[in-house]
Amino acid sequence: MQMLWSLGLCLACLVWLSLVHGQGHVLDKPVTEKCLTCLCEAMSGCNATAVCISNEKGICGLFRITWAYWVDAGKLTIEDDEPDSENAFINCANDAHCAADSVQNYMKKFNQDCNDDGEMDCHDYARIHRLGAYGCHGEMPYKFQSTFEDCIDNFAQLEKDEQLRKDDS
Numbered sequence: 001m002q003m004l005w006s007l008g009l010c011l012a013c014l015v016w017l018s019l020v021h022g023q024g025h026v027l028d029k030p031v032t033e034k035c036l037t038c039l040c041e042a043m044s045g046c047n048a049t050a051v052c053i054s055n056e057k058g059i060c061g062l063f064r065i066t067w068a069y070w071v072d073a074g075k076l077t078i079e080d081d082e083p084d085s086e087n088a089f090i091n092c093a094n095d096a097h098c099a100a101d102s103v104q105n106y107m108k109k110f111n112q113d114c115n116d117d118g119e120m121d122c123h124d125y126a127r128i129h130r131l132g133a134y135g136c137h138g139e140m141p142y143k144f145q146s147t148f149e150d151c152i153d154n155f156a157q158l159e160k161d162e163q164l165r166k167d168d169s
Contacts, residue, residue: 035122038151060093073102
């Protein structure tokens with residue numbers, strides 16, 4: 001039950017953040033809020049303290065974004081920052097909204113059917129995010145895959161429970 005409550009809180013935060021506008025705002029968002037929440041959960045446990053303070057640290061923020069990923073996503077920035085400033089990557093990766101928009105841009109750019117099931121969905125985005133655009137057909141790390149699938153299953157259960165409540169009304 002605690003995990004379901006946490007997922008609801010994470011989703012609420014991401015929805016709120018999607019309403020905030022910053023530089024490089026993404027209009028066409030292929031990744032749903034639920035999917036972003038599960039990517040966040042699988043990558044960092046949605047731990048807002050999982051930040052980096054220097055480019056040399058490698059991966060940063062809730063989505064554990066690398067500098068190269070950020071560049072491929074279009075070098076989005078937080079408000080009043082410039083893409084070529086020294087801390088632009090760190091500032092964006094550590095900002096939930098900017099990082100989520102970077103994920104959206106990356107998925108738009110590298111959108112593909114990684115699991116060969118004939119559709120583009122959150123499972124493909126998880127593979128692209130974790131394995132990279134050119135490695136998404138590879139083997140998923142167990143911990144990431146397990147956490148991600150648990151999150152997806154919890155959302156499905158929440159939706160099922162909600163539907164049952166509506167049907168009982």
